[in-house]
Amino acid sequence: ETGVTQSPTHLIKTRGQQVTLRCSSQSGHNTVSWYQQALGQGPQFIFQYYREEENGRGNFPPRFSGLQFPNYSSELNVNALELDDSALYLCASSLTSGRAELFFGEGSRLTVL
Amino acid sequence: DQQVKQNSPSLSVQEGRISILNCDYTNSMFDYFLWYKKYPAEGPTFLISISSIKDKNEDGRFTVFLNKSAKHLSLHIVPSQPGDSAVYFCAGVWSGGSNYKLTFGKGTLLTVNP
Numbered sequence: 421e422t423g424v425t426q427s428p429t430h431l432i433k434t435r436g437q438q439v440t441l442r443c444s445s446q447s448g449h450n451t452v453s454w455y456q457q458a459l460g461q462g463p464q465f466i467f468q469y470y471r472e473e474e475n476g477r478g479n480f481p482p483r484f485s486g487l488q489f490p491n492y493s494s495e496l497n498v499n500a501l502e503l504d505d506s507a508l509y510l511c512a513s514s515l516t517s518g519r520a521e522l523f524f525g526e527g528s529r530l531t532v533l
Numbered sequence: 534d535q536q537v538k539q540n541s542p543s544l545s546v547q548e549g550r551i552s553i554l555n556c557d558y559t560n561s562m563f564d565y566f567l568w569y570k571k572y573p574a575e576g577p578t579f580l581i582s583i584s585s586i587k588d589k590n591e592d593g594r595f596t597v598f599l600n601k602s603a604k605h606l607s608l609h610i611v612p613s614q615p616g617d618s619a620v621y622f623c624a625g626v627w628s629g630g631s632n633y634k635l636t637f638g639k640g641t642l643l644t645v646n647p
Contacts, residue, residue, distance in 0.1 A: 424576070453634075453635075455635075455637075460639065461639055462537070462539075462622050462624075462637030462638050462639045462640055463577070463622070463635070463637045464637070465634045465635060465636070468633075468634065476634055478634065510576055510577070514633070520565050520567060520582065520626045520628070520633045520635065521567065521579050521582065522579065522633075522635065523579070524569075524576030524577045524578070525576050526574065526575055526576045527576055
């Protein structure tokens with residue numbers, strides 16, 4: 421059984437740039453959630469995708485957007501990067517949208533200079 | 534507005550003793566709680582959960598206790614092992630929504646000394 425994989429693991433961008441982070445969900449999981457973990461904080465919910473549709477969103481501006489593909493993999497896009505966007509971005513998958521137990525990937529560490 | 538609070542940033546215990554990690558919450562809508570463990574350079578891994586209709590759930594060395602009236606839960610690890618050293622996150626969830634959004638605390642760094 422393949423776990424949740426994310427890419428890239430680390431990246432550095434400058435203010436104003438755009439970034440795309442990728443996630444492959446665990447085999448058989450049709451729901452993907454994205455979380456942002458800033459330094460010293462717990463993960464914060466960005467949004468969730470279920471069957472290619474956004475299924476809930478946290479308190480993040482519209483420049484954070486996402487996609488889910490038919491194979492249930494997902495992308496997180498962030499436009500007009502700000503310094504405060506520097507964080508660990510975690511992707512998590514679950515069997516259905518109605519399951520609280522999430523399986524997390526290792527995360528993508530984004531640094532914005 | 535921090536709906537889930539873990540007031541102890543760190544905890545240090547001796548191998549073989551009990552570790553008690555605490556978590557408080559303010560959102561009465563939470564009806565399900567989870568604990569996750571996170572090692573450096575890894576994503577959080579699910580440890581144990583508890584429904585709000587229960588006051589205790591046990592899984593091997595791990596037991597979670599829930600006190601709804603106090604809006605408090607705790608994770609007990611007995612006996613503690615050096616491999617348990619990690620950051621532990623408490624999370625609450627409301628199952629009445631269309632999605633299972635987890636609200637996490639800031640985490641507690643547990644160090645188990647040999």
